[in-house]
Amino acid sequence: MLPIAIGTAIVLAFVVTQLVRLQGAIPAALRYALKHKELFLVYQPVVDLRSGTWVGVEALLRWQKSSGEFVSPDIFIPVAERYHLIEQVTEQVIALVEADAAELLRAYPDFHVALNLSAQDFCNPAISERLRAAAAKMRVHPRCLHVEATERVFLHAEQTRKAVETLRMQGHSVSIDDFGTGYSSLSYLTELELDCLKIDKCFVGTIGQQAVTSHVIAHIIEMAKSLGLQMIAEGIETQEQADYLRAHGVQFGQGWLYAKPMGMAQLAQELARQRQP
Ligand code: C2E
Ligand code: CA
Ligand code: CA
Ligand code: CA
Numbered sequence: 001m002l003p004i005a006i007g008t009a010i011v012l013a014f015v016v017t018q019l020v021r022l023q024g025a026i027p028a029a030l031r032y033a034l035k036h037k038e039l040f041l042v043y044q045p046v047v048d049l050r051s052g053t054w055v056g057v058e059a060l061l062r063w064q065k066s067s068g069e070f071v072s073p074d075i076f077i078p079v080a081e082r083y084h085l086i087e088q089v090t091e092q093v094i095a096l097v098e099a100d101a102a103e104l105l106r107a108y109p110d111f112h113v114a115l116n117l118s119a120q121d122f123c124n125p126a127i128s129e130r131l132r133a134a135a136a137k138m139r140v141h142p143r144c145l146h147v148e149a150t151e152r153v154f155l156h157a158e159q160t161r162k163a164v165e166t167l168r169m170q171g172h173s174v175s176i177d178d179f180g181t182g183y184s185s186l187s188y189l190t191e192l193e194l195d196c197l198k199i200d201k202c203f204v205g206t207i208g209q210q211a212v213t214s215h216v217i218a219h220i221i222e223m224a225k226s227l228g229l230q231m232i233a234e235g236i237e238t239q240e241q242a243d244y245l246r247a248h249g250v251q252f253g254q255g256w257l258y259a260k261p262m263g264m265a266q267l268a269q270e271l272a273r274q275r276q277p
Pocket of ligand 2: 116
């Protein structure tokens, strides 16, 4: 009995130290990545569900290590948030957008680039000024730069409200991202003035399924309408999903059915083709 218990304890101790080591390795590697420019952006089109035209893109961060290995933002963004690296990550995202997208946005002033901000970014009193400066440097109207914030942002209601207000006053559009997946509270939706609600792909995925939760999306759509919010549905993969969303009055969508995230060069090419007179 005793040897088995000791064996189990040794295995457990090994697993725990490995986990701690791995967790500890990411912040160090991320600091290296920030310094050595291993982060870059890809852009996923936002489509007008009626006309099929591309109205803008969402900037999505990618990390490719020098070994060639990719690390998903679903892994490294939470680590960046926990280790106080998110401010530097967001600064790099903004700088990358400035470098990548200025020319495109000047050519198509009705187009937009949406940036993902973390909860901590909204507690940074300099964030709205940073985005104003970005638009100025790119010589584009601030309305060309959209901001996406997850529901977690709205837990810090007081600090956040000021940032959201300032961003909107400057002309940026502010969306609530991953709606319905986190700390949903109807009160912030009615208290905060927002522009757009992004319907999470987990709800889009229930369209046409027999899932018990498949009616939830209809309620989300009704609620967004009653609050006067625009909607972008995420993760559209099938024509059936697109048809349902369009029929229910959702204006915009993103997903593999239309386009996967792509580099700026490819985006500029595709857009030039679409906009050809
Ligand atoms: P998100 O903001 O909800 O982004 C949508 C995710 O869905 C992206 O994953 C996108 O590639 C993926 N996606 C798009 N269309 C489809 C589809 O049709 N089917 C499926 N299954 N997936 C689709 P990605 O790029 O891996 O990003 C994951 C998350 O990482 C993002 O979720 C966002 O929360 C975070 N993230 C990404 N870039 C940034 C960034 O620059 N800053 C911050 N703070 N967070 C970021
Ligand atoms: Ca997003
Ligand atoms: Ca989302
Ligand atoms: Ca997400």
